[in-house]
Amino acid sequence: MxxxxxxxxxxxxxxxxxxxxxxxxxxxxxxxxxxxxxxxxxxxxxxxxxxxxxxxxxxxxxxxxxxxxxxxxxxxxxxxxxxxxxxxxxxxxxxxxxxxxxxxxxxxxxxxxxxxxxxxxxxxxxxxxxxxxxxxxxxxxxxxxxxxxxxxxxxxxxxxxxxxxxxxxxxxxxxxxxxxxxxxxxxxxxxxxxxxxxxIQSAEVLYSNRVLSHYIPLITAFELCKSIGESTRSILREEEGLRELFIDDVASSLFDLYMLANSIESGTLAHIVNNCIRSLEAYSKYVVDEVRLLLKKRDLRASKCKIVIAWSIDSNEMRSSRAAMLSLLSSRLRDYIGDVDMLRDTSLLDVYDDRTLVILACSRADYERVKGYRDKGKSIGRNSIIVKANPLREVID
The missing domain is CATH 3.40.50.720 (NAD(P)-binding Rossmann-like Domain)
Known part of the structure; x- marks a missing residue:
């Protein structure tokens, strides 16, 4: 019925x-x-x-x-x-x-x-x-x-x-x-x-197991990519899973991992969960370091660049981990490049001065939004770079 x-x-x-x-x-x-x-x-x-x-x-x-x-x-x-x-x-x-x-x-x-x-x-x-x-x-x-x-x-x-x-x-x-x-x-x-x-206890264990089983492979991929060179990254960019692993994908898990960590005092599981949290917390620093390296390789001065963060976050979702990660990311970027803004409207992409516009796409949906804007023939600054906030740091000029 x-x-x-x-x-x-x-x-x-x-x-x-x-x-x-x-x-x-x-x-x-x-x-x-x-x-x-x-x-x-x-x-x-x-x-x-x-x-x-x-x-x-x-x-x-x-x-x-x-x-x-x-x-x-x-x-x-x-x-x-x-x-x-x-x-x-x-x-x-x-x-x-x-x-x-x-x-x-x-x-x-x-x-x-x-x-x-x-x-x-x-x-x-x-x-x-x-x-x-x-x-x-x-x-x-x-x-x-x-x-x-x-x-x-x-x-x-x-x-x-x-x-x-x-x-x-x-x-x-x-x-x-x-x-x-x-x-x-x-x-x-x-x-x-x-x-x-x-x-209740079985439900708690089952859900915790699903959280760890889903996110540990993502964190492992991120940690492995941190230590590889550009030539290896070029090869790995053919792997769909690594290419589509944006900072948005891992940030959502922080809340659940924090709650799990708060419930476990010691032991191997506590060690695993806490290491996962430390890895995710370091993700924003990794992204900023990669942006700095990119600008250095291209001889671009920070004062001549503008950063636009493309990350559409639901302000009404229960968890706050995405918002916390975004706050940390934008703060670290401002420590290096003073002009940092959020992509709330595509008009921010219309920069016609001599600055280089670096668009940091933090999710698959936001990347598609920026790419779609460009593919429709819209001009995105005089000099622009789209950077995917993923472990492989894909760059689209």
Whole structure:
């Protein structure tokens, strides 16, 4: 039976009330999916303490939370406390703007704010990666703040939201109980792909394994490319995987690795994770050093160059690791070349003075955007160089 028909059938006339806590892009995608399947959905703007009703017509009209906020349509608003008190299911998807240990403190603060208004019998779906044992900490906080017991008074699920490459993992503290409508809700979010339910600890281990299995090969490729010469790079540029490994691809993993590192005190795994983090943190320095080497080889003075960083980052995504990497990259570039700007508009590419324009493409999509602008016959400065921010430092004049 179709999910929508199941949720709104005559035998189940009560519409489930779902609250998505956090005005993030990931949260809006969840709210949009649920709204289009006929559920009563609200999103809590954690910065304002207000809940926004996400109606089906709104979900169809606005593809992203960015578009919704820019247009500022007439929204059905109610206090956060009112929305939470009537929620059957709550997805925890806040925007986290800190990294490392500071992120853990920020998450705890927002989680405490959310659970203040939970009602008995509701379910929490925790969508932020926790590392190993992190969910036990959250459940202890929840029981302490609300005076409700997990499984007896309230239900808890772990479903970290990640990229498509990692897929979904769902952990539960009540493996044998399926009377909360949770499978119907999860089916809406995952497009009816039945995801096996497992215990919380297994879900934490499985997700952590997927993170490491996906990103360690990328980090290995980056480290190997740092030590090779230009002639070897020319050969390796034929390898699709290495050519398409932009700084954007590795920056997204930093948040998950930080959360994993915070949950492991010592041992071989801690050593592996911490080395991965150090490698990723050094990526921006590597990119800047490569730009400096390029200018030196071409006898270009820094004062005669302008850097434009082409990196489209979603300001509303849950994780802050891309934004943190961008901040570090731009800061290091400014230490060397004073004139550094972001490519917010292609008009920045129209530089007609005697400076050399160096365009640093930090993702595949941004590279295609710059390349498309040039291929349409648009002039990109008098002298311009497009540099791919990847381990092989591909240069297109």
């Amino acid at each position: 179709h999910v929508k028909a199941l949720l709104l059938s005559p035998h189940n006339p009560i519409r489930l009330k779902v609250v998505v806590y956090g005005l993030s892009s990931e949260g809006y995608n969840i709210a949009k999916s649920l709204s289009l399947k006929g559920l009563d959905v609200s999103m809590v703007d954690e910065s304002k303490g207000m809940a926004i009703s996400i109606r089906a017509e709104m979900a169809m009209a606005y593809s992203s939370v960015n578009a919704l906020m820019e247009d500022e349509p007439l929204l059905g608003l109610e206090p956060e406390s009112v929305a939470m008190a009537s929620a059957d299911h709550v997805f925890f998807t806040p925007k986290i703007r800190k990294v490392g240990q500071d992120a853990k403190v920020e998450i705890a603060g927002k989680f405490r704010s959310m659970i203040n208004h939970l009602r008995k019998g509701s379910s929490i779906i925790y969508c932020i990666p926790t590392g190993i044992g992190g969910n036990n900490e959250m459940m202890e906080v929840m029981e302490h703040v609300t005076n409700m017991k997990v499984n007896d008074d309230i239900n808890y699920y772990y479903m970290p939201i990640a990229s498509d490459a990692l897929g979904y993992v769902i952990g539960s503290t009540s493996m044998m109980r399926e009377d909360h409508g949770i499978y119907k809700i999860i089916d809406c979010v995952t497009d009816s792909s039945r995801i096996p339910m497992m215990d």
